[in-house]
Amino acid sequence: MIDKLEMFIALARESHFGRAAESLGITQPSLSAGIKQLESQLGVQLVWRGSRYGGLTPEGARVLEWARSIVGDVRTMKDEMRAVREGLSGNVRLAAVPTALTMVAELTSAFAKEHPGVRFTILSRTSAEILTMLENLEIDGGVTYLDNEPLGKVTSVPMYRERYSVVCNANSPMAERASVGWHELAGAPLCLLTQDMQNRRIINQNLAEAGVVPQPTIESNSTVVLVAHVETGDWITILPHRLAGFLSAGKTLVRVPLDEPRKGHTLGMIAAARDPQTPVMTAILQMARKIGEREAD
Known part of the structure; x- marks a missing residue:
């Protein structure tokens, strides 16, 4: 059956x-x-x-x-028996919100060193898509926001808090600043993620609390597209601090921290609420927990 x-x-x-x-x-x-x-x-x-x-x-x-x-449950049973025979092995399917992809690389790289028999398929998806895919058994786990919108019945492990930065061209007036206030972005030539992205909804909320109505002239579901437009010198974008550093490295771009309001959100690993978890997902959740403890120090 x-x-x-x-x-x-x-x-x-x-x-x-x-x-x-x-x-x-x-x-x-x-x-x-x-x-x-x-x-x-x-x-x-x-x-x-x-x-x-x-x-x-x-x-x-x-x-x-x-x-x-x-x-x-049947898949979990098969995975557990394979782990008994072969150790941790097989292919793990993960999906992550675009702003967390650099953290996913950190997690999977550390995991692969300890368990070389495990392979990964990693997809970039919205937070809503991750929950649907997890429910439909299309993925084994995801990295997404934990505390901004309902998650439903999942097992979750916090990994890090998201902080935000402006990314601008080196010739931008903001490039020399030590920090920028959210309220100063009123009327700025913004390019932002699309409205279906939870990160964009968080940014909208932060801007609204600073009295700013975002009116981006460029929207995309790709952070690469946003940074490519910023590099032309005509736009600025808002990205999580960690991702902004990764995408601006080696380019004529500057990352300037946003200093108010100081509201960040927690991202972490989620998996289906199942007991027991597969041996591989148990180990991945443990690795995510280690990263979360390190980030909290």
Whole structure:
């Protein structure tokens, strides 16, 4: 039945028979047959059908919760037995908000030194996408904001507090400053992340508290795009202090700390709320905890 439950999870995730089948590497008729067999085994209709996928029935929505739990537990069991045989190994799928990608590299590099048999696939996603992917078993863990918007049922480990800086061209009037106040950004030629990014919502909140209405002329979901525009000398951007340092290194750019309001947010590792965790995720959460303790010192 496990393979049928995985088919059902994929269908619920994709909301389309063709895309779900493609994601599983099977044909659409095989997927349809598997869903019908699952319905027959359970004795309930799981999916509304017409000329196309019509969503889950109430029974289907409940079965989806069970399916995610059962498939997650089976994967955990397999991973635990593999760890017994081979030590920590396999591929770990992580997703991180763009502003945390440098911290992810720090975590995975340290982990790989201790456990060379583990491989990583790392994706850049919004905080909302990370939660959805975790729920749908598409990733094993994520690095995201912990204290700004609801996370739901997850295991979380704080890693660091985010501070913010202005990034400007070396010729900008702000480049010589020791710090800049948020209120001084009124009317500045801003380029910022898009509104679907939680970091942008935090920046909007900080600007609003300083009496500034952000009116960026450039928006992008890529921090590389933002920094490329700043490098032309026509714009400034606001980025987390750590990421700003990484992206401005070796360029004619200057990172200037923002000094008010002094509101930062905590980022950390999250995983599905499961007991036990897989051996690999247990070790990764422990590594995240070590980083959090070091950052707090």
